[in-house]
Amino acid sequence: MIMALDPGNILKAHDLKHTRQRVRVLEEISHGQSAVSQPELEKKLGKEIDRVTLYRILNAYEEKGIVHKIMDANGTANYAICSSACTAHNHHDEHVHFNCTNCNKIFCLELTIPEIKMPEGFKAKTVSFTAYGLCNKCNKEK
Amino acid sequence: MIMALDPGNILKAHDLKHTRQRVRVLEEISHGQSAVSQPELEKKLGKEIDRVTLYRILNAYEEKGIVHKIMDANGTANYAICSSACTAHNHHDEHVHFNCTNCNKIFCLELTIPEIKMPEGFKAKTVSFTAYGLCNKCNKEK
DNA sequence: TTAAGTGCAAAATCTTTGCAAATGT
DNA sequence: ACATTTGCAAAGATTTTGCACTTAA
Numbered sequence: 001m002i003m004a005l006d007p008g009n010i011l012k013a014h015d016l017k018h019t020r021q022r023v024r025v026l027e028e029i030s031h032g033q034s035a036v037s038q039p040e041l042e043k044k045l046g047k048e049i050d051r052v053t054l055y056r057i058l059n060a061y062e063e064k065g066i067v068h069k070i071m072d073a074n075g076t077a078n079y080a081i082c083s084s085a086c087t088a089h090n091h092h093d094e095h096v097h098f099n100c101t102n103c104n105k106i107f108c109l110e111l112t113i114p115e116i117k118m119p120e121g122f123k124a125k126t127v128s129f130t131a132y133g134l135c136n137k138c139n140k141e142k
Numbered sequence: 143m144i145m146a147l148d149p150g151n152i153l154k155a156h157d158l159k160h161t162r163q164r165v166r167v168l169e170e171i172s173h174g175q176s177a178v179s180q181p182e183l184e185k186k187l188g189k190e191i192d193r194v195t196l197y198r199i200l201n202a203y204e205e206k207g208i209v210h211k212i213m214d215a216n217g218t219a220n221y222a223i224c225s226s227a228c229t230a231h232n233h234h235d236e237h238v239h240f241n242c243t244n245c246n247k248i249f250c251l252e253l254t255i256p257e258i259k260m261p262e263g264f265k266a267k268t269v270s271f272t273a274y275g276l277c278n279k280c281n282k283e284k
Numbered sequence: 285t286t287a288a289g290t291g292c293a294a295a296a297t298c299t300t301t302g303c304a305a306a307t308g309t
Numbered sequence: 310a311c312a313t314t315t316g317c318a319a320a321g322a323t324t325t326t327g328c329a330c331t332t333a334a
Binding site for chain 3: 159161162193194197206
Binding site: 003022040071072074075077096098101107109111113114118119120121122123124125126127128129130131132134135136137139140141 | 203216219251253255261263267268274281
């Protein structure tokens with residue numbers, strides 16, 4: 001049941017070559033408990049990986065369904081590892097996100113998004129739910 | 143109860159001068175039943191209003207609580223008129239949004255976002271709910 | 285060996301800033 | 310008359326594209 005989460009397997013499973021750069025990006029994204037913004041990744045990896053390469057790797061990961069991209073309130077891309085249920089054509093990212101307005105981090109909460117009946121004619125394929133406020137860390141500091 | 147919705151009153155009520163450019167932007171935003179993206183506004187108003195002025199007007203409107211800004215999946219800003227209940231410091235935008243993946247339009251649905259209990263330590267101030275799929279128009283065409 | 289991936293340079297966008305001229309009250 | 314607002318020019322930032330060099334399989 002525990003599917004291989006190490007970079008090597010993830011890359012192999014998606015027909016992506018195992019390169020130093022790709023491994024590093026995966027490491028950084030799976031690092032903490034929150035999603036990582038692209039600017040953060042650039043800051044962290046700027047010396048090791050070219051900016052353009054980072055764009056390409058992130059796009060590839062998103063297309064393959066390895067990570068999911070979450071836009072924060074500023075239109076900045078954030079990335080988190082997809083659950084193993086995700087595939088390139090069937091993205092399951094239907095949990096609640098929490099976007100801290102202080103530290104700007106995005107957390108993937110283990111909460112399912114409630115169903116909502118759409119009006120006549122509107123057919124929802126996927127939904128997204130994001131809560132904005134203070135995360136558990138920033139709450140204490142304030 | 144029906145508060146004045148004409149541009150003149152809206153602007154006056156928020157201490158903004160009544161200029162040709164501001165009126166046009168308000169007209170375009172309140173035009174249809176869906177939110178308008180910034181690129182659409184630029185295309186529509188490009189001959190009448192400078193790009194930079196448009197940025198400034200949209201920012202002012204958002205700060206004053208005249209419009210609300212909705213980021214679509216591409217990180218593009220979309221704007222819709224706020225309900226009269228919005229003020230600069232108390233934004234009420236807690237209805238469901240529908241983002242059509244075909245025509246890219248965003249619709250403000252008259253549906254309230256269900257409450258979700260946050261995990262220990264996380265305090266949500268506002269929430270956003272967006273459904274992605276085909277809108278009533280695009281559903282028919284496909 | 286060779287197709288895929290990377291880095292660099294440069295183009296194309298998008299967004300912000302500064303300032304002089306124009307405009308609304 | 311005067312503070313705001315606008316347009317233009319230009320700086321800054323972000324994202325994309327092309328191509329030669331490198332690297333994993």
